[in-house]
Amino acid sequence: MRPDRPATDGYADRMADTPPGSPLPSSPPPTAPSVGEAPRMPLRRLGWRRFLVLAGVVLFIAACAVFMVFTLGQSLGVRALLIGVVAAILPVPVLVACFLWLDRYEPEPLKYLIFCFAWGAFVSTAASLTVNDFAANRFADWSLPSALTGVLVAPFIEELTKALGPILLLVFRRREWSGITDGLVYCGLSAVGFAMVENILYLGGYGYATGAERYGPATGTQQVIAIFIVRILLFGFAHPLFTSMTGVGLGIAARTADRRVRVLAPIGGLLLAMMLHGTWNLLPTLTQATGEAVIMLYGFLGLMVPVFFGMVGLAVWLRAWEGRLTERTLPAYVRAGWLSPPEVAALSSLGRRHAARSWARRVAGDAGVRAMRGYQFAATRLALLRDGSLRGLDRKPAEQERTAREERELLDAISAYRSFFVGRDPQAPAGVWDGSRYHLRFPDGTQRPVDAPDEPVVPIPVVLAPAPPPVGYAPSGWPVPRPAAPWPPGRP
Numbered sequence: 001m002r003p004d005r006p007a008t009d010g011y012a013d014r015m016a017d018t019p020p021g022s023p024l025p026s027s028p029p030p031t032a033p034s035v036g037e038a039p040r041m042p043l044r045r046l047g048w049r050r051f052l053v054l055a056g057v058v059l060f061i062a063a064c065a066v067f068m069v070f071t072l073g074q075s076l077g078v079r080a081l082l083i084g085v086v087a088a089i090l091p092v093p094v095l096v097a098c099f100l101w102l103d104r105y106e107p108e109p110l111k112y113l114i115f116c117f118a119w120g121a122f123v124s125t126a127a128s129l130t131v132n133d134f135a136a137n138r139f140a141d142w143s144l145p146s147a148l149t150g151v152l153v154a155p156f157i158e159e160l161t162k163a164l165g166p167i168l169l170l171v172f173r174r175r176e177w178s179g180i181t182d183g184l185v186y187c188g189l190s191a192v193g194f195a196m197v198e199n200i201l202y203l204g205g206y207g208y209a210t211g212a213e214r215y216g217p218a219t220g221t222q223q224v225i226a227i228f229i230v231r232i233l234l235f236g237f238a239h240p241l242f243t244s245m246t247g248v249g250l251g252i253a254a255r256t257a258d259r260r261v262r263v264l265a266p267i268g269g270l271l272l273a274m275m276l277h278g279t280w281n282l283l284p285t286l287t288q289a290t291g292e293a294v295i296m297l298y299g300f301l302g303l304m305v306p307v308f309f310g311m312v313g314l315a316v317w318l319r320a321w322e323g324r325l326t327e328r329t330l331p332a333y334v335r336a337g338w339l340s341p342p343e344v345a346a347l348s349s350l351g352r353r354h355a356a357r358s359w360a361r362r363v364a365g366d367a368g369v370r371a372m373r374g375y376q377f378a379a380t381r382l383a384l385l386r387d388g389s390l391r392g393l394d395r396k397p398a399e400q401e402r403t404a405r406e407e408r409e410l411l412d413a414i415s416a417y418r419s420f421f422v423g424r425d426p427q428a429p430a431g432v433w434d435g436s437r438y439h440l441r442f443p444d445g446t447q448r449p450v451d452a453p454d455e456p457v458v459p460i461p462v463v464l465a466p467a468p469p470p471v472g473y474a475p476s477g478w479p480v481p482r483p484a485a486p487w488p489p490g491r492p
Contacts, residue, residue, distance in 0.1 A: 208223065280304065
């Protein structure tokens with residue numbers, strides 16, 4: 001998914017003209033600095049219908065979790081189950097942290113992340129275990145090798161069920177998807193949850209229970225360590241890698257207005273995930289059947305390693321692309337007077353965002369850091385929202401009205417967050433940004449206009465000057481300019 005136009009040198013004041021799309025609201029009036037707690041984004045009300053749906057989803061996942069605990073406990077025994085759980089949980093924080101690192105620019109709601117992880121851990125494993133056992137019994141009845149289950153059945157049912165949770169999220173919460181990055185995160189967490197429970201079966205059952213039953217607890221422990229090294233340390237990326245193919249397809253579908261792409265991209269990603277998973281399961285089957293270990297070696301080095309590093313490179317590139325999106329989209333709000341050029345420039349990389357939070361901590365303490373984080377999150381959401389509008393994602397009038405309402409809410413939140421910083425830094429000159437240049441008041445009392453500097457800097461906490469009253473038609477509900485507050489604002 002490429003941007004509609006290439007980014008320039010990265011500085012907001014020299015970027016492309018305001019792109020076509022829905023009209024922007026007029027700029028806000030100057031606001032005085034606020035004190036106390038940082039403002040927060042408005043929360044959505046939990047109606048009775050949403051509550052019933054949420055309760056139903058939670059109960060369904062809980063039922064699948066109980067089923068898996070009962071099934072694994074019955075087949076492994078309590079001791080083997082506990083050992084498998086402890087060993088399988090160890091890599092989970094590392095894998096989850098990798099996906100959270102990928103989602104730094106616009107972190108997804110925690111409830112959706114937990115939903116995807118729980119879906120993969122309990123719903124997907126319960127369905128896959130049931131189908132795989134049924135297929136293995138049928139192959140046994142037909143006097144066919146049980147290994148066919150891992151090649152012909154498991155890849156399809158496992159990838160389908162792992163992806164079903166993120167697919168439901170895309171269908172019912174499409175506005176929470178910002179693109180391929182979110183697809184990788186949601187599908188990756190679902191795969192991590194699935195792999196965790198599957199590893200319990202391998203570590204506790206094929207590892208400890210089998211070894212302890214034949215040769216004693218010491219042998220069982222040794223087998224747990226051996227399986228942990230091979231299955232987790234060496235091949236622990238397998239399930240997230242497979243399902244990431246589906247995540248790419250879902251992410252493409254989330255940011256396109258073409259209905260054909262919305263259908264074909266997820267199907268293509270899911271089929272690719274199934275084929276990659278089936279190929280991975282085929283390698284040890286062929287190795288065992290032929291006795292040629294070189295098959296596994298060549299398959300691992302020649303196929304899986306390049307695909308893995310290719311996906312890692314794509315994820316890192318997409319992470320940077322999401323930061324550069326603000327450089328392409330937010331200049332429209334700079335020219336409308338809602339943002340100043342340094343503010344946009346400071347959103348384009350995680351290093352600049354960290355510098356802005358450090359500045360906020362210096363001038364306003366911990367509450368200032370929270371306000372700056374909220375500001376950065378709201379600005380990123382605003383960029384994604386406008387990018388989606390320019391892509392034509394909102395076709396229905398109700399969707400367009402909802403986008404306009406969310407845009408107003410985000411702009412109001414950005415203004416509230418900014419007001420928390422205005423005038424709080426004694427080292428910054430008092431000034432006003434009018435949409436094209438600064439009007440700064442210097443220590444000697446003089447006031448003069450100053451053009452934006454050639455290089456981006458940490459955001460200057462200046463007041464935004466109100467734009468002249470709009471001429472002609474303005475969308476209903478847009479804030480209109482109010483009389484300007486006394487300038488410069490007083491310092492707290």
